Amino acid sequence: MSGDLHMSPDEFRRRGHEMVDWVADYFERIEQLPVISRVEPGEVRAALPAAAPEEPEPFAAVMRDLDEIIMPGITHWQSPHWYAYFPANSSGPSLLGEMAAAGLGVQGMLWATSPAATELETVVVDWMVDLLGLPTAWKTTGPGGGVIQMSASDSTLVALVTAREQAAAPTDTLVVYASDQTHSSLEKGARIAGYGHVRSIATDAEYALDLAALEQTIAQDRDAGLTPAFVAVTVGTTATTAVDSVRRTAGIAAREGMWCHVDAAYAGSAMICPEFRHHQDGLELVDSYTFNPHKWMLTNFDCNLYYVADRRPLLEAMSILPPYLRNEATLSGDVIDYRDWHVPLGRRFRSLKLWFVLRHYGAEGIRRFIREHVRLADELAARLEADDRFELVAPHPFALVVFRHTDGNAATSELAKRLNDSGRAAVTPTTLGDISAIRISIGSTRTTAEHVDQLWSMIDELA
Numbered sequence: 001m002s003g004d005l006h007m008s009p010d011e012f013r014r015r016g017h018e019m020v021d022w023v024a025d026y027f028e029r030i031e032q033l034p035v036i037s038r039v040e041p042g043e044v045r046a047a048l049p050a051a052a053p054e055e056p057e058p059f060a061a062v063m064r065d066l067d068e069i070i071m072p073g074i075t076h077w078q079s080p081h082w083y084a085y086f087p088a089n090s091s092g093p094s095l096l097g098e099m100a101a102a103g104l105g106v107q108g109m110l111w112a113t114s115p116a117a118t119e120l121e122t123v124v125v126d127w128m129v130d131l132l133g134l135p136t137a138w139k140t141t142g143p144g145g146g147v148i149q150m151s152a153s154d155s156t157l158v159a160l161v162t163a164r165e166q167a168a169a170p171t172d173t174l175v176v177y178a179s180d181q182t183h184s185s186l187e188k189g190a191r192i193a194g195y196g197h198v199r200s201i202a203t204d205a206e207y208a209l210d211l212a213a214l215e216q217t218i219a220q221d222r223d224a225g226l227t228p229a230f231v232a233v234t235v236g237t238t239a240t241t242a243v244d245s246v247r248r249t250a251g252i253a254a255r256e257g258m259w260c261h262v263d264a265a266y267a268g269s270a271m272i273c274p275e276f277r278h279h280q281d282g283l284e285l286v287d288s289y290t291f292n293p294h295k296w297m298l299t300n301f302d303c304n305l306y307y308v309a310d311r312r313p314l315l316e317a318m319s320i321l322p323p324y325l326r327n328e329a330t331l332s333g334d335v336i337d338y339r340d341w342h343v344p345l346g347r348r349f350r351s352l353k354l355w356f357v358l359r360h361y362g363a364e365g366i367r368r369f370i371r372e373h374v375r376l377a378d379e380l381a382a383r384l385e386a387d388d389r390f391e392l393v394a395p396h397p398f399a400l401v402v403f404r405h406t407d408g409n410a411a412t413s414e415l416a417k418r419l420n421d422s423g424r425a426a427v428t429p430t431t432l433g434d435i436s437a438i439r440i441s442i443g444s445t446r447t448t449a450e451h452v453d454q455l456w457s458m459i460d461e462l463a
């Protein structure tokens with residue numbers, strides 16, 4: 001084997017242009033593709049060799065296998081017919097920002113390892129405070145601050161670890177509270193952080209945290225000699241987008257000396273529109289907040305924002321300074337080293353894609369996008385409500401509609417299966433207590449009124 005194996009700038013340019021065409025072609029035909037992959041388990045793996053190549057292969061061979069082996073195994077999250085889970089939006093500017101970040105390939109763990117990676121992140125997380133109407137004390141100029149992490153799960157873990165370090169009792173006596181609708185990442189984080197107890201608190205008729213039940217459980221735990229340490233509030237639960245009361249829960253947390261964490265992973269994006277902010281009234285009372293631009297804000301995974309009201313406990317919990325990371329800028333205390341704001345050391349230049357998105361769409365463009373999906377969800381909900389065959393099982397404050405067939409669980413599950421088998425929609429079947437329901441999450445980048453009309457026609461036909 002001889003010669004330079006690296007892709008020359010010229011070859012990269014050529015292949016890069018081909019790849020951009022490939023993605024653009026994909027976007028053009030995505031609507032035609034069956035939304036959910038139809039491969040059988042093991043099919044993709046069986047089509048691939050058991051061993052990695054010993055010798056270099058032509059790039060064209062890689063592209064051919066991308067088309068022939070990988071694509072059939074793709075479920076098209078970017079399809080306008082995507083209504084499953086929550087959206088995981090991608091968009092042109094986001095992708096291009098991602099490409100620039102990959103091209104630069106910097107590790108932004110310290111300010112000193114690439115100053116712009118840190119400073120752009122600071123600017124973007126501070127911009128978002130104003131854009132979302134979050135407490136101004138959460139800006140870097142205040143006592144708090146924000147950071148871009150990989151996922152809401154990571155942020156919740158970091159909140160749990162920080163709260164654990166603040167708590168004045170042995171870890172195995174510490175108790176975490178959250179509603180029975182809380183995302184599974186809370187329980188997982190509590191387990192990893194070593195909390196002794198996690199209480200799953202009952203919810204009310206609208207699937208929001210039952211505060212009387214919370215207070216009662218706290219009192220029982222106090223009587224048992226345990227230490228209430230952490231409560232999670234969800235603004236927009238995963239199953240139904242139920243909204244817990246931030247203000248009232250934070251009040252209980254303050255009285256009990258607990259950390260109050262808000263998980264607005266999905267719904268946080270809607271807060272760019274002032275009319276949704278009443279759903280998180282009371283944020284000035286909480287300790288930490290997380291939301292995912294990588295769900296509903298046109299920024300491809302991964303991009304999670306984590307804010308704290310006071311950055312000192314976070315930094316105390318997360319900072320370690322080994323000799324090889326010592327540098328003048330860090331020691332001067334004049335710069336931010338974001339490695340101290342999350343679990344990993346290395347970090348991608350994630351702010352770049354969010355910055356591209358904010359500048360390309362402008363806040364007004366993003367508002368229009370969010371409002372249109374909420375309007376479409378309201379419209380679909382009205383159609384379902386007006387039809388005797390269906391009933392809504394929960395309120396729809398954002399762009400998720402959860403409904404059931406009035407014939408019962410079997411009919412509901414059958415309808416979800418028919419919709420998903422059609423290739424023209426992806427929806428998520430779920431259960432709430434003993435009720436089967438279908439989640440329709442409207443929020444994909446390319447979903448328009450026309451697509452939701454088509455979805456309604458299918459529901460009407462297949463029910």
Ligand SMILES: *Cc1c(COP(=O)(O)O)cnc(C)c1O
Pocket residue numbers: 086150151152153154183185234236237238263264265266292304
């Ligand atoms: C999606 C979601 C999460 C998990 O988000 P990741 O970024 O994938 O970890 C957490 N909480 C809620 C309410 C969610 O909807």
